[in-house]
Amino acid sequence: MRRVVIVGYGMAGARLADELRRRDQDISITVIGAEPHAAYNRVLLSTVVAGSMPPAATRLHDDKWAVDHNIDLRLGHEVLAIDRTARTVTLEVTRESRVPLEVTGDSRVTVPYDALVLATGSVPWVPPAEGLVEDGELAEGVVAFRTLDDCAQIEAKAQKGMPVVVLGGGLLGIEAARGLAGRGCLVTVVHPVGHLMERQLDPGAGGVLARTLGKLGIEFRLNSLAAKYLPGDGLVLDDGTHVPAELVVVSAGVRAETSLAVEAGITVDRGVVVDDALRTSDPRIHAIGDCAQHPGTVSGLVQPAWDQAAVLADRLTGANPAARYSGTSVVTRLKARDVDLAALGDVHVDVDCPDSEVLCFQEPSRGRYAKLVLRDDRVTGAIVLGAPDAAATITQLYDRGIPAPTDRLALLLGRALPAEAASPADLPSSSVICRCNTVSKGQIVSAWRAGAETVPQLAEATRATTGCGGCKDAVCGLLDWLGASQPASA
Numbered sequence: 001m002r003r004v005v006i007v008g009y010g011m012a013g014a015r016l017a018d019e020l021r022r023r024d025q026d027i028s029i030t031v032i033g034a035e036p037h038a039a040y041n042r043v044l045l046s047t048v049v050a051g052s053m054p055p056a057a058t059r060l061h062d063d064k065w066a067v068d069h070n071i072d073l074r075l076g077h078e079v080l081a082i083d084r085t086a087r088t089v090t091l092e093v094t095r096e097s098r099v100p101l102e103v104t105g106d107s108r109v110t111v112p113y114d115a116l117v118l119a120t121g122s123v124p125w126v127p128p129a130e131g132l133v134e135d136g137e138l139a140e141g142v143v144a145f146r147t148l149d150d151c152a153q154i155e156a157k158a159q160k161g162m163p164v165v166v167l168g169g170g171l172l173g174i175e176a177a178r179g180l181a182g183r184g185c186l187v188t189v190v191h192p193v194g195h196l197m198e199r200q201l202d203p204g205a206g207g208v209l210a211r212t213l214g215k216l217g218i219e220f221r222l223n224s225l226a227a228k229y230l231p232g233d234g235l236v237l238d239d240g241t242h243v244p245a246e247l248v249v250v251s252a253g254v255r256a257e258t259s260l261a262v263e264a265g266i267t268v269d270r271g272v273v274v275d276d277a278l279r280t281s282d283p284r285i286h287a288i289g290d291c292a293q294h295p296g297t298v299s300g301l302v303q304p305a306w307d308q309a310a311v312l313a314d315r316l317t318g319a320n321p322a323a324r325y326s327g328t329s330v331v332t333r334l335k336a337r338d339v340d341l342a343a344l345g346d347v348h349v350d351v352d353c354p355d356s357e358v359l360c361f362q363e364p365s366r367g368r369y370a371k372l373v374l375r376d377d378r379v380t381g382a383i384v385l386g387a388p389d390a391a392a393t394i395t396q397l398y399d400r401g402i403p404a405p406t407d408r409l410a411l412l413l414g415r416a417l418p419a420e421a422a423s424p425a426d427l428p429s430s431s432v433i434c435r436c437n438t439v440s441k442g443q444i445v446s447a448w449r450a451g452a453e454t455v456p457q458l459a460e461a462t463r464a465t466t467g468c469g470g471c472k473d474a475v476c477g478l479l480d481w482l483g484a485s486q487p488a489s490a
Helices: 011-023 042-049 149-155 171-182 204-216 258-265 302-317 388-400 408-412 441-449 455-462 472-485
Strands: 003-005 029-032 072-075 077-083 086-094 108-112 113-118 122-124 141-145 163-165 186-190 219-221 226-230 234-237 242-244 247-250 253-255 283-287 331-333 341-345 356-363 368-375 378-385 432-434
Touching: 003 108, 003 163, 011 029, 011 226, 011 302, 029 077, 042 149, 077 368, 113 302, 149 247, 171 186, 171 204, 171 219, 204 219, 204 356, 204 368, 204 378, 204 455, 204 472, 242 302, 283 432, 331 388, 341 388, 356 408, 378 388, 388 408, 432 472, 441 455, 441 472, 455 472
Parallel strands: 003 029, 003 113, 029 072, 113 283, 141 247, 163 186, 163 247, 186 219
Antiparallel strands: 077 086, 086 108, 122 253, 226 234, 234 242, 331 341, 341 378, 356 368, 368 378
């Protein structure tokens, strides 16, 4: 029996285990997780910080998952070393483990593998400001925003009316800031760039987003770096000004967790380097998710990791030995209450670019900004803020690569729908409804006919709505249409 060992029980590792077992009931699967609790959806952490979702609701697996699927799950175990010659990994039970040593027999154990998968994710990057780190640990009053345990710390410390600084105005930083503002904190975001979410947005969109969030009580210090942390008092910025804070939340970016790969002599650059088969420089060792470096994707997002898990499961089980990962077309959605933002493709194109058709509309007073980039009548990039109808249509056009309507302005304003997307009935079966899990309309219809007639049942059958949650309205629309137009299963 082939033995697959997965190092990491985050979103990528958990998804791979599911994909492997879905394809092969006999393959031996061991999953090693350093955290003491079940895998959870990191996309939803901002809603936990906001207090609008309990931590338990973010779980990807229940307590019986490992037993029900015949998976050897080692929670609270740290991998100390990889022996590539003997094909083993050495584990140690961590302090946080719920597994008593008498059960494991020893604090250290060796596990053999035929195929090893690194799904070790990433770790927060902490700006080099004086005082943020003491003796290798974050100082008192400083918390990262990365894990469920981080959220618990933030919830315990954050109080209504408390001044809080969020370091980082990227996607996760904005989500953390919105969650804290929702708790009644007085939030200031410190960001080293001149506009928010510079990876996904242009300066115009970043400015409108800042204005929208400002109306929700969030202040911004852009083009600013933290120079010194004063516990209980706040931050001194690089221009000498002071920002009060009783709590500092660090969300300034992440770095791939590559230490195991480095120690094992595996090729590492910014991440663990993998080819289209998701192999590292050792063909028996693979990497997926945030720790992996592949030219066709960016780290920090859910969909690439899950696409990679599907490809690797095909290869490791022999379901499709020719499967290759060629990259993921990413649609980024901001998960922040009262803010509807989608960004996709290449958005950093000027309106006077000779090779593209670029349209831009902005209405800052109403929190609306829309930018559309087309080549040969196809959508190649877009930013849509405050116009969810336009975002849904543009995303469908981008996903399917079909020509955009000739009335571009109506498209930007959400008033033009391609004929095939006018209603759930008109959508083709191949239309992707849940991008995070690559779930099509046809899969949802099939699952409904098999008895999955509610959103939770569809989520269980297809995983739709279990990623960022942005497809929930579309799934509900399909359910309404199915219930009204087709006979349910007996």
